Amino acid sequence: xxxxxxxxxxxxxxxxxxxxxxxxxxxxxxxxxxxxxxxxxxxxxxxxxxxxxxxxxxxxxxxxxxxxxxxxxxxxxxxxxxxxxxxxxxxxxxxxxxxxxxxxxxxxxxxxxxxxxxxxxxxxxxxxxxxxxxxxxxxxxxxxxxxxxxxxxxxxxxxxxxxxxx
Numbered sequence: 326x327x328x329x330x331x332x333x334x335x336x337x338x339x340x341x342x343x344x345x346x347x348x349x350x351x352x353x354x355x356x357x358x359x360x361x362x363x364x365x366x367x368x369x370x371x372x373x374x375x376x377x378x379x380x381x382x383x384x385x386x387x388x389x390x391x392x393x394x395x396x397x398x399x400x401x402x403x404x405x406x407x408x409x410x411x412x413x414x415x416x417x418x419x420x421x422x423x424x425x426x427x428x429x430x431x432x433x434x435x436x437x438x439x440x441x442x443x444x445x446x447x448x449x450x451x452x453x454x455x456x457x458x459x460x461x462x463x464x465x466x467x468x469x470x471x472x473x474x475x476x477x478x479x480x481x482x483x484x485x486x487x488x489x490x491x
Contacts, residue, residue: 357380358376385470395432
């Protein structure tokens with residue numbers, strides 16, 4: 326089965342979830358991309374093929390698992406009751422806990438973006454700009470796997486936010 330997506334006045338056919346999974350598992354050993362260099366060595370016509378989608382799906386899944394692992398470690402760490410009689414030491418420990426909680430809050434927001442990116446890999450929209458429909462680009466996706474806008478669209482959005490305070 327193929328789904329048809331319109332991307333910037335161009336029709337792109339991508340396999341649906343069921344065919345992508347079947348093809349990916351049958352070709353996993355010979356088409357597996359393991360490094361960023363292998364990914365970048367591929368031609369532009371192969372943009373967001375099954376091997377590339379699997380590479381990014383694996384990268385996003387690893388990132389998600391790391392975030393969840395960090396969250397559980399933080400929970401365990403905060404449950405520890407450390408009784409310190411010195412007020413300065415107690416203040417230091419509380420400040421460390423506050424910093425850890427701020428970090429986990431940022432990771433919680435990142436987790437939401439990772440889950441959205443994983444959903445886009447399943448729907449066939451991953452790697453395409455949400456505003457323009459153009460390819461986001463492999464370099465940008467390697468640097469920021471949760472990106473949903475091309476570099477130009479992101480710059481325009483940031484400029485609008487700066488000018489209008491949105």
